[in-house]
Amino acid sequence: ACGTDDSDPIDDGADTDEGTEEGTDTEGAQGGDLIIGQLSDAVSLDPHGSNDTPSSNVAYNIYEALLIQDENMELQPGLATEWEMVDDLTWQFTLREDVTFHDGSEFNADVVQANFERILDEEIASPRAFLYEMVEEINVVDDYTVEFVTEYPFSPLPAHIAHNGGGLMSAEVIAEDYEAIENGSEPGSVINENPVGTGPFVFESWTPGDEIVLNRNEDYWGGAPALDSITFRVVPEGSTRLADLETGAIHISDPLSPSDVSRVEGTDGMSVNSQPSVGLSYIGFNAQKEPFDDPLVRQAISKAIDKDTIINGIYDGVGLPAESPLAPDVFGYDENVSGLEYNVEEARELLAEAGYEDGFSTTLWTNDNQDRIDTATAVQAQLQEIGIDVEIEQVEWGAYLEDTAAGEHDMFILGWTTVTGDADYGMYPLFHSDNYGEAGNRTFFSTDELDSLLEEARQSSDEDERLDLYSRAQEILVDEAPMLYIHHQEFLLAVSDDVEGLWQHPTGILMLRDVSLNQ
Amino acid sequence: MQEKLLEVENLRISFSTGDSLLEVVSDVSFDIDHGQTIGIVGESGSGKSVSARAIMQLLGNNAEVGSESVIKFNGEDILSKSEKEMRRIRGNDIGMIFQDPMTSLNPTMKVGKQISETIRIHENASKKEAAARAKEIMRLVGIPNVDERFDQYPFEFSGGMRQRIIIAIALACSPKLLIADEPTTALDVTIQAQILDLLKDIQEKTGTSILLITHDFGVVANMCEKIVVMNQGRVVESGTTSEIFTSPKEDYTKKLLAAIPNLHEEKSPESKEKLIQIYSGTREKLMEVNKLAKHFPIGRKNTLKAVDSISFDIYKGETLGLVGESGSGKSTTGRTLLRLHEATSGETFFEGEDLNTYKKKQMKEMRKKVQFVFQDPYSSLNPRKKVEDIIGEALDIHKLAKSKKLRRERVEELLTLVGLDKSFSQRFPHEFSGGQRQRIGIARALAVEPEFIVLDEPLSALDASVQLTIVDLLEELQRKLNLTYLFIAHDLATVKKLSDRVAVMYKGQIVELTDSEELFTNPMHNYTRKLLSAIPVPDPHYTATDASFSHDDSVEISLEGQTLQEVKANHWVMQ
Amino acid sequence: MQEEVNLNSGSPTGQEPVNHNIVRFQDFWKKFYRNKSALIGGTLIILLILTALIGPYLTPYSPNAQNYDARLVGPSLEHWFGTDNFGRDIFSRIIHGMSITLRVGFSSVLIGMTAGVSLGIISGYFGGWVDTIIMRLMDILLAFPGILLALAIVSVLGGGMNNVIISVAIFSVPVFARISRGSTLEVRQLEYIEAVKALGASDFRIIVMHVLPNILSPIIVQATLNIATSVLTASGLSFLGMGAQPPTPEWGAMLSDGRNYMWDAPHVSTIPGLAIVVVVLAFNIFGDGLRDALDPKTKN
Amino acid sequence: MLKFLGKRLVQTIPVLIGVTVLTFSMMLLIPGDPAQIMAGESASPAQLEAARERLGLNDPVPVQYYNYVSGVVRGDLGSSIRSGRAVSTEVFGRLAPTVELAFYSTLVSVFIGLIAGVVSAVRRYTFIDSTLMIGALFGLSMPNFWLGLMLIQWLVIGTGWFQGFGWFQASGWGTPQQMILPVITLGTAGSAIIARMTRSSMLEVIEQDYIQTARAKGVSEKKVIYKHALRNAMVPVVTVVGLQFGSLLGGAVITETVFAINGLGRLIINSIRARDFPIVQGGVLVFAFLFVFVNILVDIIYRLLNKRIDLN
Numbered sequence A: 001a002c003g004t005d006d007s008d009p010i011d012d013g014a015d016t017d018e019g020t021e022e023g024t025d026t027e028g029a030q031g032g033d034l035i036i037g038q039l040s041d042a043v044s045l046d047p048h049g050s051n052d053t054p055s056s057n058v059a060y061n062i063y064e065a066l067l068i069q070d071e072n073m074e075l076q077p078g079l080a081t082e083w084e085m086v087d088d089l090t091w092q093f094t095l096r097e098d099v100t101f102h103d104g105s106e107f108n109a110d111v112v113q114a115n116f117e118r119i120l121d122e123e124i125a126s127p128r129a130f131l132y133e134m135v136e137e138i139n140v141v142d143d144y145t146v147e148f149v150t151e152y153p154f155s156p157l158p159a160h161i162a163h164n165g166g167g168l169m170s171a172e173v174i175a176e177d178y179e180a181i182e183n184g185s186e187p188g189s190v191i192n193e194n195p196v197g198t199g200p201f202v203f204e205s206w207t208p209g210d211e212i213v214l215n216r217n218e219d220y221w222g223g224a225p226a227l228d229s230i231t232f233r234v235v236p237e238g239s240t241r242l243a244d245l246e247t248g249a250i251h252i253s254d255p256l257s258p259s260d261v262s263r264v265e266g267t268d269g270m271s272v273n274s275q276p277s278v279g280l281s282y283i284g285f286n287a288q289k290e291p292f293d294d295p296l297v298r299q300a301i302s303k304a305i306d307k308d309t310i311i312n313g314i315y316d317g318v319g320l321p322a323e324s325p326l327a328p329d330v331f332g333y334d335e336n337v338s339g340l341e342y343n344v345e346e347a348r349e350l351l352a353e354a355g356y357e358d359g360f361s362t363t364l365w366t367n368d369n370q371d372r373i374d375t376a377t378a379v380q381a382q383l384q385e386i387g388i389d390v391e392i393e394q395v396e397w398g399a400y401l402e403d404t405a406a407g408e409h410d411m412f413i414l415g416w417t418t419v420t421g422d423a424d425y426g427m428y429p430l431f432h433s434d435n436y437g438e439a440g441n442r443t444f445f446s447t448d449e450l451d452s453l454l455e456e457a458r459q460s461s462d463e464d465e466r467l468d469l470y471s472r473a474q475e476i477l478v479d480e481a482p483m484l485y486i487h488h489q490e491f492l493l494a495v496s497d498d499v500e501g502l503w504q505h506p507t508g509i510l511m512l513r514d515v516s517l518n519q
Numbered sequence B: 001m002q003e004k005l006l007e008v009e010n011l012r013i014s015f016s017t018g019d020s021l022l023e024v025v026s027d028v029s030f031d032i033d034h035g036q037t038i039g040i041v042g043e044s045g046s047g048k049s050v051s052a053r054a055i056m057q058l059l060g061n062n063a064e065v066g067s068e069s070v071i072k073f074n075g076e077d078i079l080s081k082s083e084k085e086m087r088r089i090r091g092n093d094i095g096m097i098f099q100d101p102m103t104s105l106n107p108t109m110k111v112g113k114q115i116s117e118t119i120r121i122h123e124n125a126s127k128k129e130a131a132a133r134a135k136e137i138m139r140l141v142g143i144p145n146v147d148e149r150f151d152q153y154p155f156e157f158s159g160g161m162r163q164r165i166i167i168a169i170a171l172a173c174s175p176k177l178l179i180a181d182e183p184t185t186a187l188d189v190t191i192q193a194q195i196l197d198l199l200k201d202i203q204e205k206t207g208t209s210i211l212l213i214t215h216d217f218g219v220v221a222n223m224c225e226k227i228v229v230m231n232q233g234r235v236v237e238s239g240t241t242s243e244i245f246t247s248p249k250e251d252y253t254k255k256l257l258a259a260i261p262n263l264h265e266e267k268s269p270e271s272k273e274k275l276i277q278i279y280s281g282t283r284e285k286l287m288e289v290n291k292l293a294k295h296f297p298i299g300r301k302n303t304l305k306a307v308d309s310i311s312f313d314i315y316k317g318e319t320l321g322l323v324g325e326s327g328s329g330k331s332t333t334g335r336t337l338l339r340l341h342e343a344t345s346g347e348t349f350f351e352g353e354d355l356n357t358y359k360k361k362q363m364k365e366m367r368k369k370v371q372f373v374f375q376d377p378y379s380s381l382n383p384r385k386k387v388e389d390i391i392g393e394a395l396d397i398h399k400l401a402k403s404k405k406l407r408r409e410r411v412e413e414l415l416t417l418v419g420l421d422k423s424f425s426q427r428f429p430h431e432f433s434g435g436q437r438q439r440i441g442i443a444r445a446l447a448v449e450p451e452f453i454v455l456d457e458p459l460s461a462l463d464a465s466v467q468l469t470i471v472d473l474l475e476e477l478q479r480k481l482n483l484t485y486l487f488i489a490h491d492l493a494t495v496k497k498l499s500d501r502v503a504v505m506y507k508g509q510i511v512e513l514t515d516s517e518e519l520f521t522n523p524m525h526n527y528t529r530k531l532l533s534a535i536p537v538p539d540p541h542y543t544a545t546d547a548s549f550s551h552d553d554s555v556e557i558s559l560e561g562q563t564l565q566e567v568k569a570n571h572w573v574m575q
Numbered sequence C: 001m002q003e004e005v006n007l008n009s010g011s012p013t014g015q016e017p018v019n020h021n022i023v024r025f026q027d028f029w030k031k032f033y034r035n036k037s038a039l040i041g042g043t044l045i046i047l048l049i050l051t052a053l054i055g056p057y058l059t060p061y062s063p064n065a066q067n068y069d070a071r072l073v074g075p076s077l078e079h080w081f082g083t084d085n086f087g088r089d090i091f092s093r094i095i096h097g098m099s100i101t102l103r104v105g106f107s108s109v110l111i112g113m114t115a116g117v118s119l120g121i122i123s124g125y126f127g128g129w130v131d132t133i134i135m136r137l138m139d140i141l142l143a144f145p146g147i148l149l150a151l152a153i154v155s156v157l158g159g160g161m162n163n164v165i166i167s168v169a170i171f172s173v174p175v176f177a178r179i180s181r182g183s184t185l186e187v188r189q190l191e192y193i194e195a196v197k198a199l200g201a202s203d204f205r206i207i208v209m210h211v212l213p214n215i216l217s218p219i220i221v222q223a224t225l226n227i228a229t230s231v232l233t234a235s236g237l238s239f240l241g242m243g244a245q246p247p248t249p250e251w252g253a254m255l256s257d258g259r260n261y262m263w264d265a266p267h268v269s270t271i272p273g274l275a276i277v278v279v280v281l282a283f284n285i286f287g288d289g290l291r292d293a294l295d296p297k298t299k300n
Numbered sequence D: 001m002l003k004f005l006g007k008r009l010v011q012t013i014p015v016l017i018g019v020t021v022l023t024f025s026m027m028l029l030i031p032g033d034p035a036q037i038m039a040g041e042s043a044s045p046a047q048l049e050a051a052r053e054r055l056g057l058n059d060p061v062p063v064q065y066y067n068y069v070s071g072v073v074r075g076d077l078g079s080s081i082r083s084g085r086a087v088s089t090e091v092f093g094r095l096a097p098t099v100e101l102a103f104y105s106t107l108v109s110v111f112i113g114l115i116a117g118v119v120s121a122v123r124r125y126t127f128i129d130s131t132l133m134i135g136a137l138f139g140l141s142m143p144n145f146w147l148g149l150m151l152i153q154w155l156v157i158g159t160g161w162f163q164g165f166g167w168f169q170a171s172g173w174g175t176p177q178q179m180i181l182p183v184i185t186l187g188t189a190g191s192a193i194i195a196r197m198t199r200s201s202m203l204e205v206i207e208q209d210y211i212q213t214a215r216a217k218g219v220s221e222k223k224v225i226y227k228h229a230l231r232n233a234m235v236p237v238v239t240v241v242g243l244q245f246g247s248l249l250g251g252a253v254i255t256e257t258v259f260a261i262n263g264l265g266r267l268i269i270n271s272i273r274a275r276d277f278p279i280v281q282g283g284v285l286v287f288a289f290l291f292v293f294v295n296i297l298v299d300i301i302y303r304l305l306n307k308r309i310d311l312n
């Protein structure tokens, strides 16, 4: 479905392997100990306590959510076998029976209730709470049926439930954690020591900053996975990860830098795994600041940038030029919406029309991510062509987030990942007037029409209607060009040829259940 | 014919300074027989030390030895020996005592180790044996408390003691030839006598030959069979000791001999007048020292009472001589007086005011009035400054030169005054001979036209004729400007000549204090007597009549329970 | 025994040039001039400065001209030093970046050295509580993560070249302070210091005229070495928005930008690295020469 | 000596207080909000607010500082904002690799630096001298990351030597095999500086009179150099070594990153970037303590080298 890299045998194997949830695919299960070298350590193994990819990667193997999204971001049964919308505000989930947690406790509706109540508990201050802030109550209907009631109609709820932030842990651990909080501990500290879920792998140990080890869950309800154990090892430097891969110290390097793709391809015994993401990289304009309050200027700039050059030049051709904020795999993406085309002549005209025939000077902010810096450098050179003088300013990450949220920028480079795979998450936080600043809308762009479209779309339960609304929203966003949509990244992994059955989710999570090592 | 131990022929040495070649030794020839002691005397800066270094092949890389020069040691040509061969000779066959005791010792190595090292290099001695031998030698050269001192560092030693360490190093392996460059100048006469006896002793036992460089004709007369007189890089005259003393041929030699200070000279009437004024209380007091003490911590608990509660007065216009055993605290007294060291206790009044209460500004004024000539001429000169700036600095500090030109003129005038060439102002300290450096120190002190100067061994490295010049200069300045001196020295003849009154120090105390005439004719304290009896007599035919006094056993004189008392009018003795 | 008259006496005559200032400078210059390393170092530095000034007018390419068709090309006739990931000509970038790199390296060292040496000498010379306070402050500064400090400077003073120079200078202050303190402690106890004290010299005078010249050599060494570290540190701070911002061809930044291409195109990082070596080499050789010329004992 | 030690240890207290105050105020000064950084690009305001409240970031500054200090006094360094783990666990867990790395690197750089410096001082102006010193400058001008990556690429991957002998695993710390390359990487610049310092200091000392005395004793040139000159030349070198050790502690970040060593340097930098104040505070505090300790050591060595230097 997503193969951009035909030369890669593993990729194909993984991609065609649908219905993985059923856990029927167990050939080649020789076991083995898989070692993954990753950029950074997990922050927390409390599924409600973090939202970074390394944490998710680990948590995904320990905990499971009620639903899962397949590689096409389509919803599939997880710990819930069925789900339906009872009315505009009520969703009902039927739970899988005979599932036990790693600590032996039983999975049932009470557990689900306890988990979601914890996420929404302000005292816990879960960074995942925003996914469920529309949920008003969680009702236990019977042992294996649970009901979510939302404050307003919210059709993407199942997608949110499927997010790994909705991973479920043993009620006993939750109780213990609360007890510890009473005694002055930080929320999650018990869970970090002893994460207990229902997933295919069981937590073994965590040396912070160094590695996390998981072991096979022999009693996994979907059948025990092939691997004996998984080690997530922190190797911050990309080149070192490759060296480790080459010397056999690790099996997977996550992530792989685009500039290293050719190197990996040229080395025996390893290959590149690429996976289109549901992310977007963009240059945001400050739509409330001159001259970016003028759509003509924003369009001019959007037209002046050759995305292909950037993708080829900086990302080594990895990634998809973005037409609109939504990636193709996101629900609501409209392939008929086409973005502003690269055309320097037209860009100049637009700029002249806006009253800047001689161009102007401005600044472009970036944080210290090398790809973003390079993008900025390329953009600077291209804007020079239409007379816009760009000064690049690097800002340290912490300050960057704060200052862009405060609207102190002219232009800035950032990214956004539609973690739920639903257009609501891909647009509502970024472009709704309620979300100015730190909530996500750092361009400070909004129109009334767009606001109402986005509101309507998130409340509608009719898929076709939603698609239609999102189409219109995307058209507006292309037209108004509050951002210059650069590209939808691809996740890149370098994988040892010993690894079989690996695939990566569009949200970046490694799917390890069916992986086996072939030594 | 038996071979000579050392033959030096046509030695010519030049230094390159800047871009000119400076010939400092020209055509020097002399030789030494086995077991012989010869003395080199001569003007300061005449090339004595340089010649000695040439024998050791330690001239440094800016020196050049003329191609026609020959130095033969034991019949072998030294100049053609490799560095490795030389190393076997140095310290073993030829021992060398360098002139400058302060900078010749490694500051970060324990003194004992510096001695035992030589033994270990040349003789297959174990560490323990070498240490035992080293201690023995330390005792031999008269270091007290050897066991304790063995593990001390050079900075903890007085000038004289350092000199003895250097002697000990040179003697450690009983060399065939000992080159001793001013070996006793920093020592008091008792120790000097001891060392000289020691050298003679060693010579007798081992047949060592000695090349002795010195200014002191008393020492030469005592020790040497032959004398070489040098002046301006050349040998002016040489011959047996009695020849030179009785029938000198050259003018320079005559001049030198004439300049030898004489103990029996009468004091001048001026001096007598001064004494009358002092004793009658009509002369103004410049300084009043009351129970001054300076203690240094040694080790963890012990303290060394370098100066242990001394009281005395200094009157305006007088010269107070300060003599005494090396290490008895003379320099420390001088330093503490001027607040270069903070006193441990006691008071010092300068022109009636307590020095300890002086504020910064007063101190600066005081510093203009009071000067210090340091005992060690080399280390008291900043190695990175030219002489012009070293002396000129004194003028700058007190704003005594109105223009650059005046400053330079004044510096040149001062150099001339102390008998140095004007052009020396452009040289750096390491380019001078010992005596020249000493005179630079004097010139610096004189630059500010002080009222009071502490002269710490100002003449030790000077030959007799230059000494005389400087002594005359000092006296003349005193007469003209009513200068006051505290004159610290070992050379008792000069002390007698220059001083109005003399204080004798021993173990940090003043043991005797009276006018110089009285002290030399009627010494009352045991230590003073011992001191006076050790004065070498500049007459080769003189043999010590007072055989009762042996130099080698340094009989400790106890000061337990004694105080300084006026035993006789104006004659204070510790009893 | 010879009894000839003086031909060439040990003591030179008193008739020589009158102006000693000139003589003194000539002495220094002569020594300096004759000192091969000083000469080579000095010439190199002058060459570098000239290149920094004139070079930018002569380069074959514009330093920021991108050419995606010639990315990561190795050194060739067309591109002497090859091209970087944007296809920019590295040779042109090196030449254009020279002035800014020299400025960062040199000014930050100069500032850091001045402040550090002053503090160190004061501390070592006076000792006691002055020493305690200064050295404890230096400890704090040393123990303190540089990034935090730099961040604070950015947030108070803003980014920009001058502030990066200040930050880098601040990092090096404790280093210079410690080194000069250590040497001062040693020099302080020497007799010639006591001798000038006896002359009534003020502490200031002693420090400037007597202590400083005698501790100069470790300071010169440290300073010339520090130029390299400063350039590298400065580029390390650019992510905070300090100092040279892309696409400025500052060498340290070029060096670290090349990091991603070290396997495929090592020249991208190696060449700026070598350029830094050349500059540091020039200053070090020069520093050695200076040291020798200042030391009266070395003759050449 | 004991008195000196006592005095210096007492002096550590103000240093540590100074460090905490400085760190604290810097943290206030610099923009960036831990809650927001934790939440990343997509955070909801309510959630941020809740997080701030929980972390006590909404308290007035003096209250925050008071809370912090009173915690420290009770031996509680607080807990990480990001992970919730106790700061002491996080910090001390990572202390050993960093200290070891700095220690071995210092050892290596002293060893190499001293030898190179002495050799080039003794053979002044010869080919060896120039080669060594130019080598030193190369060592100095190579950034750690460059050297580290090059070592990995050339030695580990390029030649296969290390993996062939089972000597090297690119990541991790603890076994001698793992230590070799990081220690070389970190120690190189240090040896360069030490070599240069030693050379210049030696040149100064060799000119002194007492070196001549030693030669006059017949001491071999080697012993003259190593027993007489070196010790006297050591004072500036010791200073540099002390500084080196200190800066290695802090400067190990890059080496730790390149070689995947789970050290304190990396932790602190990451925490600064995440505005994880308690970790930064704790880490800096530990560094400061080590630093002061190293400085005390340096002063003692000064004194051991030259008894005349008065510590009090």
Ligand SMILES: Nc1ncnc2c1ncn2[C@@H]1O[C@H](COP(=O)(O)OP(=O)(O)OP(=O)(O)O)[C@@H](O)[C@H]1O
Residues within 6 Å of the ligand: B015, B017, B022, B024, B043, B044, B045, B046, B047, B048, B049, B050, B051, B060, B099, B430, B431, B432, B433, B434, B435, B436, B461, B462, B463, C010, C011
């Ligand atoms: N390293 C040097 N460079 C230049 N000139 C030097 C050097 N060493 C000594 N001289 C000069 O050589 C001459 C002889 O010096 P030397 O030290 O031999 O004198 P000396 O006879 O030992 O005098 P003194 O009795 O004062 O010690 C002096 O004029 C001195 O200035």
Ligand SMILES: Nc1ncnc2c1ncn2[C@@H]1O[C@H](COP(=O)(O)OP(=O)(O)OP(=O)(O)O)[C@@H](O)[C@H]1O
Residues within 6 Å of the ligand: B155, B156, B157, B158, B159, B160, B161, B186, B187, B188, B296, B297, B304, B306, B325, B326, B327, B328, B329, B330, B331, B332, B333, B375
């Ligand atoms: N800075 C110091 N630290 C420790 N001990 C010292 C110090 N200076 C001098 N002493 C000791 O004090 C005593 C007296 O020394 P001082 O230099 O005053 O002797 P001196 O009478 O001048 O001897 P000399 O005639 O040999 O110069 C000696 O035992 C010496 O070792």
Ligand SMILES: [Mg+2]
Residues within 6 Å of the ligand: B048, B049, B050, B099, B181, B433, B434, B435
């Ligand atoms: Mg001499």
Ligand SMILES: [Mg+2]
Residues within 6 Å of the ligand: B158, B159, B160, B330, B331, B332, B375, B456
């Ligand atoms: Mg003395």
Ligand code: NI
Residues within 6 Å of the ligand: B412, B422, B423, C014, C016, C017, C018
């Ligand atoms: Ni003149």
